[in-house]
Every structure is written in structure tokens, then in C-alpha cells.
Amino acid sequence: MREYFKNIYEAVATILVGMWVTLRHLFVPAVTVQYPHEREELPPRSRMQLYVNIDDCIGCRQCERACPVDCIEIDLIKAGKDEDLGLTSNGKKKPFHVIRFDIDMAKCCFCNLCTFPCPTECIYMTPNFEYATEDRTNLNYHFANYTPEQIEELVKREEERKAALAKAKEAKKPDQNA
Amino acid sequence: MEPLLKFALDLIPGLSQLPHWLFVTLVALVAAAVLFGFASVFSLFAIWLERKVSAHMQDRLGPMEIGGWHGWAQTIADALKLLMKEDIIPKEADRPLFKMAPAIVFAAALASFAVIPWSRSFIPSDMNVGLLYILSVSSLGVIAILMGGWASNNKWSLYGAMRSVSQIISYEIPISLSLITVVLISGTLSMQGIVHGQEGNLLSWNIFRYFPFMFVAFVIYFIASLAEVNRTPFDLPEAESELVAGFHTEYSGMRFAFFFLAEYTNMFIVSAISTVAFLGGWLPPFEFLSFIPGPFWLFGKALFLVFVQMWLRWTLPRLRVDQLMYTSWKVLTPFSFALILIVSFWRVLTL
Amino acid sequence: MAQNNNFPETRYELINPDPLKTDEYILNMGPQHPSTHGVLRVLLKTDGEIVEAATPYIGYLHRTFEKHAERMTWPQIVPYVDRMDYLASMNNDLGYALAVEKLAGIEVNERASYLRVIVAELNRIASHLVFLGTYGLDIGAFTPFLYAFRERERIIDLFEEISGSRLLYNYIWIGGVAWDAPEGWLQKVADFCDYFEPKIKEYNDLLSFNKIFIDRTANVGVIPADLAINYGLSGPSLRGSGVKFDLRKNDPYCIYDRFDFDVIVGEGAKGTVGDSWDRYFVRVQEMRESVKIVRQALKDIPDGDPKEKVPRNVRVPAGEIYFRSETPRGELGYYIVSNGGKNPVRVKVRAPAFSNLSILPAIAPGLMVADLVAALGSLDIVLGEIDR
Numbered sequence: 001m002r003e004y005f006k007n008i009y010e011a012v013a014t015i016l017v018g019m020w021v022t023l024r025h026l027f028v029p030a031v032t033v034q035y036p037h038e039r040e041e042l043p044p045r046s047r048m049q050l051y052v053n054i055d056d057c058i059g060c061r062q063c064e065r066a067c068p069v070d071c072i073e074i075d076l077i078k079a080g081k082d083e084d085l086g087l088t089s090n091g092k093k094k095p096f097h098v099i100r101f102d103i104d105m106a107k108c109c110f111c112n113l114c115t116f117p118c119p120t121e122c123i124y125m126t127p128n129f130e131y132a133t134e135d136r137t138n139l140n141y142h143f144a145n146y147t148p149e150q151i152e153e154l155v156k157r158e159e160e161r162k163a164a165l166a167k168a169k170e171a172k173k174p175d176q177n178a
Numbered sequence: 179m180e181p182l183l184k185f186a187l188d189l190i191p192g193l194s195q196l197p198h199w200l201f202v203t204l205v206a207l208v209a210a211a212v213l214f215g216f217a218s219v220f221s222l223f224a225i226w227l228e229r230k231v232s233a234h235m236q237d238r239l240g241p242m243e244i245g246g247w248h249g250w251a252q253t254i255a256d257a258l259k260l261l262m263k264e265d266i267i268p269k270e271a272d273r274p275l276f277k278m279a280p281a282i283v284f285a286a287a288l289a290s291f292a293v294i295p296w297s298r299s300f301i302p303s304d305m306n307v308g309l310l311y312i313l314s315v316s317s318l319g320v321i322a323i324l325m326g327g328w329a330s331n332n333k334w335s336l337y338g339a340m341r342s343v344s345q346i347i348s349y350e351i352p353i354s355l356s357l358i359t360v361v362l363i364s365g366t367l368s369m370q371g372i373v374h375g376q377e378g379n380l381l382s383w384n385i386f387r388y389f390p391f392m393f394v395a396f397v398i399y400f401i402a403s404l405a406e407v408n409r410t411p412f413d414l415p416e417a418e419s420e421l422v423a424g425f426h427t428e429y430s431g432m433r434f435a436f437f438f439l440a441e442y443t444n445m446f447i448v449s450a451i452s453t454v455a456f457l458g459g460w461l462p463p464f465e466f467l468s469f470i471p472g473p474f475w476l477f478g479k480a481l482f483l484v485f486v487q488m489w490l491r492w493t494l495p496r497l498r499v500d501q502l503m504y505t506s507w508k509v510l511t512p513f514s515f516a517l518i519l520i521v522s523f524w525r526v527l528t529l
Numbered sequence: 530m531a532q533n534n535n536f537p538e539t540r541y542e543l544i545n546p547d548p549l550k551t552d553e554y555i556l557n558m559g560p561q562h563p564s565t566h567g568v569l570r571v572l573l574k575t576d577g578e579i580v581e582a583a584t585p586y587i588g589y590l591h592r593t594f595e596k597h598a599e600r601m602t603w604p605q606i607v608p609y610v611d612r613m614d615y616l617a618s619m620n621n622d623l624g625y626a627l628a629v630e631k632l633a634g635i636e637v638n639e640r641a642s643y644l645r646v647i648v649a650e651l652n653r654i655a656s657h658l659v660f661l662g663t664y665g666l667d668i669g670a671f672t673p674f675l676y677a678f679r680e681r682e683r684i685i686d687l688f689e690e691i692s693g694s695r696l697l698y699n700y701i702w703i704g705g706v707a708w709d710a711p712e713g714w715l716q717k718v719a720d721f722c723d724y725f726e727p728k729i730k731e732y733n734d735l736l737s738f739n740k741i742f743i744d745r746t747a748n749v750g751v752i753p754a755d756l757a758i759n760y761g762l763s764g765p766s767l768r769g770s771g772v773k774f775d776l777r778k779n780d781p782y783c784i785y786d787r788f789d790f791d792v793i794v795g796e797g798a799k800g801t802v803g804d805s806w807d808r809y810f811v812r813v814q815e816m817r818e819s820v821k822i823v824r825q826a827l828k829d830i831p832d833g834d835p836k837e838k839v840p841r842n843v844r845v846p847a848g849e850i851y852f853r854s855e856t857p858r859g860e861l862g863y864y865i866v867s868n869g870g871k872n873p874v875r876v877k878v879r880a881p882a883f884s885n886l887s888i889l890p891a892i893a894p895g896l897m898v899a900d901l902v903a904a905l906g907s908l909d910i911v912l913g914e915i916d917r
Contacts, residue, residue: 008509011740015494021735022235022493022672031679032239045693045708068605111608111699112707125693236675333556337578337898410669411741414899493735495742496669498899499578 046127047110050103052143056088056122059096063114063123071107072114075100077154088120099151101143106136182209182302209302213291221442222253224484231485232492263431271428272329279326280429280436286318287443294450295370297460297472308369309361312451313354316406319444320346326437330428338427341414341499348506349405349412355514356399359392359521360384360455373459383458388524395517396456398510400483403448405506407441410491412502449483450476556898560589566663567912571889571905573898580901583893585886590916598876603629603703603843606876611697613878614914616659619645619652619688620856622701625876627782628852628863629703633845641705641835642784647718647826648688648700649783650819654725655684656857657812657819660909664809665736667906668745673736680728683721690714704839719827722820729817737813746809747800750892750904754803760891761884764859765815766908769795769808776855788825790818805907812857812909845869858882858909880914 033040042048064072076096079085085094115124133139146154186205187193193201226241230248233240241249267276293308295301305311320343327339361367363384364375376383385396405412429437453459457479460472497505558571568589574582594613598606610625611618623645630637637645662677685695691710692700700707736742752762757770767774775792777785793814795807847869853862859881866875885908893901 007740014738014740015490018493018735018739019489021731022489025237025672025676026231026234028237030234030239031237031682034239034242043690043693043711045691045711046689047693066605068601068608109608110694110697111611112693113605113608113699232671236672237679238675413669492672494670495665495736495739495745497741498745498897500897501741501744 042127042129044127045125046129047112047125048127048129049125049131050105050108050114050141051124051126052101052103053122054098054101054143054145056090056120057098057101058088058092058094058120059098060119062117062119066113066117067108068111068113069107069109071104071109073100073102073104074098077158080157088122090120092120097146097154098144099146099154102140103143104140105131106139181299181304185300210288213302214288217288217291217443217446218439220446221439222257224442224445225253225256225438226250227485228488228491231488235489235492257435260431260435265433266428266430268331268428270331272331275325275329276428277433279322279329280433280440282322282325283319283440284436284443286315286322287440287447289315289318290447290451293369294447294476295373295454295459296476300473301370304368304370306366306368306371309357309367309372309451309455312447313350313357316444316447317346317350319440326429332428335427338414342408344499345405345408345412345414345502345506348503349402349510352398352402352506352510352514353406355511355518356395356402357451357455359395359514359517362518362521362525363387363392369454369459373454373461376458376461379465380458380463383456383461385456388521391517391520391524392456394513395521396452398514398517399452399456400486402506402510403452404487404490405502407444407448407487409445409487411494411497413491413496414499414502445484445487446480449480449487452483453479566906566910567915569886569910569912569915571901573893573901575898578897578899580893580896580898583890583901585889587886587912587915590912592917594917595876595878598873600872602871603845603873606873607702608697608699611699612913613880613917614856614858614861614882614911615696616911617652617656617857618696618698619648619701620656620854621861622698623649623783624852624854624856624861624863626701626703627854628850628865629843629845631852632848632850632865632867633703633843635704635840636838638705638833638835638838639831640709640833641838643826643830644706644710644835645701646783646785646788647823647830648691648698650822650826651684651687651718653819653857654816655681657816658684660812660857661732661736661809664906664909667902668742670736670739670742673732676728676731676735680725683724687714687717687721690717702839703843705837706835709835715827715830718823722824722827726817726820729813732813737810743799743806745899746805746903746907748804749800749900750805750896750907751801752803752888752892756888756891757803760888762859762888763881763884764855764857765793765811766808766859766885768793769811769907770803771795771797776853776860780853782852782854787829788822790821793818805903808907808909815857845873853879856881858911858914859885878917880917882908882910882912882914886910886915 059074059076061074061076064070064074075098077099079095079097085097087093110125112125115121131139183202183205186208193204196204226249229252230240241252243249243252244255245251267273290312292303293301293305293311295304323342323346324339327335327337327342330336360372364372366372366375372384380386385392404410408414453476458475460476462468462470462475556573556575558573560568560570570586570589572584572586573580592612594609597609601609607622607625610621614621626645629635658677658681662674665671665673665677688698688700689695691708691714692698693708752766752770754770754772757767757772762770763774771794773792773794776782777790778792793811795802795811797804797807798810799806845867847867849864849866851862851864853860855861860879861881862879864875864877864879865873868874889905889908892904896904
């Protein structure tokens with residue numbers, strides 16, 4: 001019998017305590033940030049979007065190797081012996097034409113593993129998160145800055161060079177057999 | 179003559195030219211339309227209020243965009259959206275029952291408006307058994323919930339409907355018993371009569387008579403009415419986390435909107451009954467405030483009780499079915515019986 | 530002794546239902562359900578409202594983590610490991626990094642160890658806050674969820690400052706950590722600890738000691754201690770049954786043996802020992818203990834560069850190791866087999882939530898459907914970990 005009344009008393013008491021907590025919160029200012037009218041500044045380390053400063057890229061492909069989901073695709077063409085592609089911002093010489101540097105942000109898992117091995121720190125993550133598009137192919141970012149004609153020319157040159165090398169190898173072989 | 183008919187004649191004297199049956203039908207239709215409008219507008223407002231109250235209790239903002247100032251037009255936008263939705267009826271559902279259920283729920287809620295006294299001279303129907311009428315008509319909603327749950331052809335909806343039926347009919351008893359104490363004091367079942375019995379000032383309201391017993395009766399009535407309207411902590415039939423949406427899972431578009439409207443209208447009805455029976459109806463708390471018209475007081479007090487109902491919803495977790503039954507049969511009913519005994523003794527001894 | 534698996538019986542009756550038993554319902558708490566924390570399917574056989582048998586079906590979130598691990602290099606696995614138990618990502622990282630370091634014999638800097646402990650304990654608090662909020666939702670209380678997530682938002686902001694991401698951090702690497710703490714971060718953590726401790730009292734007022742909540746969770750889903758040990762339960766679910774076992778004390782790893790904290794054990798304060806309320810309250814108290822640990826770590830953290838011991842190329846000699854750590858869900862074990870190459874041969878994960886879920890068919894008979902939801906919620910499962 002005592003249990004019965006004790007239960008009722010406890011129920012009423014705890015309900016009133018709970019109601020007091022909620023009522024107190026009625027007068028606390030809201031913590032909502034009304035996006036898009038107000039925006040909060042994200043910390044500089046936030047990993048929201050990859051960016052490549054292509055002028056600094058030396059074509060070492062470390063970022064492509066480090067990526068766990070294979071979202072970076074790089075195509076290189078070796079620079080000719082007397083071609084000078086310039087220096088990067090920290091003084092390294094650029095040995096390659098980087099004709100294709102595609103990052104597919106739809107595949108990227110935002111792990112940041114690609115930014116650490118880069119010797120010139122040209123690939124890094126920025127806190128910009130407002131880049132949604134309506135077409136998924138737009139999320140495949142092309143960072144290389146060669147025009148299609150330049151790429152064609154370079155590729156042709158490379159093929160000619162490879163053909164010449166192969167011919168030279170062929171020419172050497174019968175000599176050794178003799 | 180009925181106060182409503184007198185009120186209409188005062189308003190438009192030309193109506194007395196019409197034949198009597200036409201006059202009565204017309205007035206009734208207009209009154210019904212006005213009350214339907216009031217019920218809908220109140221539901222729209224109550225839904226917005228609930229969202230704002232719940233948001234501020236949870237340290238957030240609630241609707242802010244639509245309409246400019248704190249999103250007051252949010253519910254209107256929601257209603258428009260619901261109107262434009264596709265009306266999906268499950269293939270194996272029982273079509274006539276499925277379509278009738280929301281209509282009956284809303285009708286039961288609306289019918290109770292007929293005996294709420296708004297002021298000294300305005301009450302749609304001054305029946306001398308007003309309280310009994312309300313108790314009977316509001317029970318019709320149970321049939322509709324059962325229809326909705328069964329006709330959906332969905333095991334989860336059936337669960338919700340069965341729970342709801344057992345809940346509502348169990349809590350009818352404490353409601354009736356606590357209202358009997360009011361009847362014992364007022365000596366009449368008529369709603370206007372009950373309000374007249376509380377004339378005076380704040381302290382002559384029924385809740386403060388025979389202190390503290392009528393206060394306990396008020397609390398019992400309040401808790402039982404929460405169960406009638408399926409609000410937390412008694413909202414098992416629509417237990418969101420267990421049964422998705424209980425008996426109205428399969429309803430979409432305007433049919434769902436009807437269930438929703440009916441719930442908020444019901445909240446207002448039970449608050450209004452509570453106000454009339456315990457808190458003095460359209461009477462102002464002090465004589466000098468009587469320049470503020472009666473409907474304002476009734477609406478204000480009922481709105482305060484609606485706010486308390488919302489407050490409880492966002493504070494408390496939900497009761498399990500057997501605990502709900504325990505509360506009704508083993509706690510509320512014995513207490514109501516005891517109250518009836520005590521109040522009747524007190525009244526007889528002080529007559 | 531409970532039956533091992535109700536699997537065949539339920540399946541049979543689905544195909545050939547017994548025509549005489551008309552009260553029985555075969556109910557599917559399907560993959561899309563607001564209460565099964567993630568994509569879990571529970572097949573229920575009920576008699577009215579009372580559950581007779583419950584069988585969980587998993588695999589809806591299987592992402593072939595262990596197969597991926599065979600192709601990735603050692604540091605590349607860390608982002609994958611993050612995504613298993615996505616609520617306690619730092620603890621997953623920590624277990625993996627410690628396992629590989631033990632196998633490869635890599636020593637870790639002091640400052641890195643202290644930073645690891647701080648973020649792991651903060652993540653424990655964040656995970657328990659999610660549990661608190663969602664458990665309240667299961668029981669029907671809507672407001673504690675919002676309060677818990679408001680606190681959690683502050684923790685996640687701290688994590689965003691230090692690692693760059695809000696949920697999946699890739700922060701604890703083999704050999705150290707990815708970044709050093711930025712300016713003022715440690716002070717912000719101390720401010721957070723001061724802000725958070727009074728909030729636990731608020732949760733207790735609103736939810737833990739509320740009579741309705743106690744009625745819903747006390748004496749529900751009681752797991753006796755021997756049943757818990759037999760089923761391989763671990764973490765707060767095991768401690769709620771009265772077994773005092775915490776890997777941070779029984780088998781210390783990292784630098785946990787330097788900290789002074791209590792192991793919270795369920796005592797049946799509101800019902801029997803091992804009921805859902807005990808498991809819930811153990812987690813609430815554990816948040817307090819985690820704050821204690823963080824405060825001690827903040828006091829003792831040395832200066833230095835936490836990245837100095839991170840190797841450029843991770844070379845792990847041939848061998849195998851099983852290493853276990855205590856995550857908010859329980860004992861997370863990594864069994865790593867290496868043959869000296871760039872990739873591991875096998876990374877097998879012993880997920881604590883998997884074993885915790887396996888006890889559901891044993892405790893379900895006799896509960897009502899609402900109780901089943903309460904019992905399932907109190908086990909605190911994350912499907913990402915169960916399905917990997």
C-alpha cells in the first residue's frame with residue numbers, strides 16, 4: 001500500500017522537475033545558426049574541397065598513389081631536353097608536362113591523405129563546401145591548364161619519340177645476333 | 179427560445195420573415211460553417227504554436243522563413259502541400275472504411291463544439307444535458323480510429339488502432355467521474371448552468387472550491403483528457419519511434435490532414451470543457467475586468483491549457499500499454515471514486 | 530540456458546504458418562524503421578503484444594571493409610577504419626594504430642599519446658551523447674535528443690579545428706597523430722569540460738530519474754551476468770550487468786594506466802541488476818568519468834611535436850597480432866596478419882556491436898513490442914560496425 005502512494009508521489013515529483021527544466025529552456029536563446037542568412041566561419045583545416053595549384057605541380061604522382069579511392073588521375077609527358085618549364089614557388093624544377101590532372105570529387109572520401117606527400121604543397125584542402133552542382137560530371141575537376149591542341153601536339157611528339165626509340169632498339173638487335 | 183436563434187434575430191431582424199424551418203436550418207448551417215472555420219483556423223494556429231513552443235524548449239528556432247515574421251504562414255504552406263499530394267490508397271485496403279475514417283474523426287470533434295458557451299448570450303445549443311452530450315459524442319472518435327487502423331491493411335496500423343481503442347475507452351471513466359464532481363457542485367448538466375454556478379471572482383471557480391479536492395479532480399480530468407486526445411505521455415497509437423505513425427501510417431494528403439486537424443481540434447475541445455467545468459468558462463477572474471468580452475476569456479484559458487498539453491508532450495517519455503491501463507484503472511479511477519464520495523459528503527453536510 | 534538461434538523455426542513458420550494458432554503475428558521491424566539504429570531487420574513472432582521470438586537480420590550495410598584492407602597500404606586503411614563505427618571514429622583509429630605499432634615496433638611520442646587520449650575520450654562522450662538522445666527518442670522523450678546534440682555540436686567543432694573533419698577524422702595515424710593542436714585548442718577543451726559537467730545533471734533531471742522513463746526501462750531486457758559473459762558482451766552493456774571489466778583498466782593500452790578514473794558498474798538501483806536502466810545509466814556516468822580523464826590529460830600534456838615519429842613509409846615485419854581496445858560500444862579487436870609487404874594480408878575486425886546484438890534473440894521472449902525497442906536501444910548498436 002505504501003508502495004502505491006510512493007509511486008504516485010515519485011511520478012508527480014519527477015514530472016514536475018522535468019517540466020521545470022523544459023520551461024527554463026523556453027527562455028534560453030536558440031543556438032540555431034540560420035543558414036543561408038548567417039554563415040559560420042569554418043576553421044582553416046576543414047576538409048571540404050580539394051584544390052590544386054597547378055603551376056606548382058612537378059608531376060611526382062605521390063598524391064595519386066596515396067589516395068585510397070583512386071580519385072586522382074594524372075597523365076604526364078616528359079619535357080624535352082632543352083625545354084624549360086620553369087620553377088615552382090619553392091624552387092624546384094618542373095620535369096613534366098602535366099597534361100591531365102583530374103580529381104573526381106564525387107569519389108573523393110575527404111581523408112586528406114593526398115596533401116601530405118606533395119613536395120611543393122600544391123594540393124590542399126579548403127574550407128569551401130558550397131559547390132553542389134546538378135550534373136555529377138561537373139564534380140570531376142580538371143586542373144591541368146593545357147588546351148586540347150597543345151595536348152594533341154605533345155602527345156604526337158611523345159609518340160614520335162617512342163617510335164624513334166623503338167626503331168633504334170630494333171636496329172640494334174640483329175647486330176647482336178650475328 | 180434558443181439563445182443562438184435569439185442572437186441571430188438580434189443580428190439580422192429580417193430573418194424573422196422566413197418560415198421557421200428555413201430560418202433554423204440556415205442559422206444552424208451558418209453556425210456550423212463558422213465553427214468549422216474556427217476549428218480549422220485554430221488547428222492551423224495550434225500547429226504553428228506547437229512547432230514554436232517545441233523549438234524554443236529545445237533551444238532552436240522552429241519555422242522562420244515562410245511569411246516573414248517567425249514563419250507564421252508555415253502551416254498554411256503545409257496545408258497547401260497536403261492538398262496537392264497524391265491520394266494513395268493501399269491496394270488491399272478496405273476502401274469505404276478507409277475513406278470514412280478521417281471524416282468521422284473530424285465530425286466527432288466538431289460536434290462537440292455545439293455546446294461550448296462562448297459568452298452569456300452565445301452558445302450554439304443550450305441543451306440542459308450539455309455535458310452528457312459532449313461525453314457521448316466525443317467517444318465516436320474511437321470508432322473512426324479503429325476503422326482507420328483496420329482499413330489500412332497494415333499490421334502496424336492495426337497495432338496502433340487496438341492500443342488506441344483500449345486507451346480511450348479506459349480513460350472515459352476517470353473523465354466522467356471527475357466531471358460528476360463538477361455536476362455535484364453545480365447541480366446541473368447544462369454547460370451554461372455550470373458557468374453560472376461559478377460567478378463571483380477567481381475564488382469561486384470550481385477548481386478552488388472544497389479545496390484541495392476539486393483541484394485534484396481537475397488534475398485527474400487533465401491527465402485523462404491527455405489520454406483521450408492521444409498526446410504524450412499517452413501517444414502510443416501514434417508512437418513515432420515504434421509504429422512509424424500508428425493508425426494513420428497509410429494516410430496521405432488531405433486525409434492525413436484531417437486526422438491532424440481532428441487531433442488539434444480535440445485538444446481545444448477538452449481544454450474548453452476543462453475551462454468551463456473547472457476554470458469558470460467565459461467569466462473574468464475579477465469583476466473590474468469584465469469589459470473584456472467573454473469569448474476572449476474562454477479562448478485565453480483554453481489556450482493556456484493547450485500550451486500546458488504541448489509542454490507535457492515535449493517533456494515526458496511515453497507510457498507503455500500496460501502501464502497506461504494501470505494508471506487509468508488503478509490510480510485515476512479509485513481516486514475519482516474517492517473524490518465523488520468526499521465531495522458529495524461535503525456538499526450534503528454544508529447544504 | 531537460452532536457445533542458441535531461433536532462425537530455422539521462424540523461417541519455417543513463415544513458409545508454412547500454423548493454421549490453428551490465430552493469435553500469432555509475424556511482424557517485420559524492417560530495415561527502414563525509426564527505432565532500429567541503422568539498417569537492421571528484426572523479424573518478430575508475437576502473440577498479441579508479447580514477443581515470442583526475435584531474429585535479427587544484418588548485412589544491409591556491408592561494405593567489404595576487410596576485403597578492401599587487403600588492397601590498401603597501411604596508412605590508407607585508416608580512413609576505411611574510421612567508417613566502421615562512425616560515431617566513435619577516433620577510437621577505431623586508435624585501436625588500429627596501436628595494433629600496427631605493436632606489430633611493427635614503432636614507438637609513439639608522449640605528446641601524441643596524450644592528444645590521442647584526449648580525442649578518444651572526447652569521442653566517447655560524443656558517442657554516449659548520441660546514445661542518450663536516440664534512446665530518449667525510442668522511449669518517446671523528444672527533448673533530450675536536442676539537448677544531447679547541442680552538446681555534441683561543441684565537441685564536433687573542437688574536432689573540426691584539430692583534424693579538419695566533423696565525423697570521420699583520419700586523425701590518429703600509425704606512429705602519432707596527423708596534426709598538432711592549433712593555438713588555444715587545449716584551452717577550448719578545458720572550457721568545454723567546465724561547460725559540460727552541469728549538463729549531466731540536467732539530463733538526469735529530465736530523463737534518467739523521470740518515473741515514466743524508469744517504468745519503461747527498469748526490469749526490461751534483464752541480462753544476467755553469466756549470460757552476458759557467455760554471449761561475449763563487452764563495454765557498457767556488460768558493465769550494466771554487474772561485471773566489472775573495462776579494458777582500460779584490466780588490459781591497459783596507450784597511457785591509460787596513468788589516469789585515475791572509476792569503472793562504473795550497474796547496481797540495479799532502480800530494478801534488477803542488468804536491466805536497460807542500468808545499461809543506460811552506466812553510459813551516463815561514463816561521460817562523467819571521461820571528463821575526469823580529459824581534465825587529467827590536459828594538466829599533464831607535454832610539449833613537443835606529435836608527428837615526429839610518424840614514418841614516411843610504414844614497414845610492418847611479418848607476423849600477426851590481435852589487439853583490443855575499449856570503444857564506447859565495447860571491446861574492439863583487430864587481428865592483423867602481415868607478411869612484410871606494403872599491404873596487410875588480413876585485417877579482421879572483432880566488432881563489439883556484433884556480439885552485443887547477438888544477445889537479442891535470448892532476451893526477447895516475454896517482452897512486449899515496446900520493451901523490445903527499449904532493450905534493443907540499450908545495447909547501443911551501430912550497424913556500420915556490425916556489417917563492416
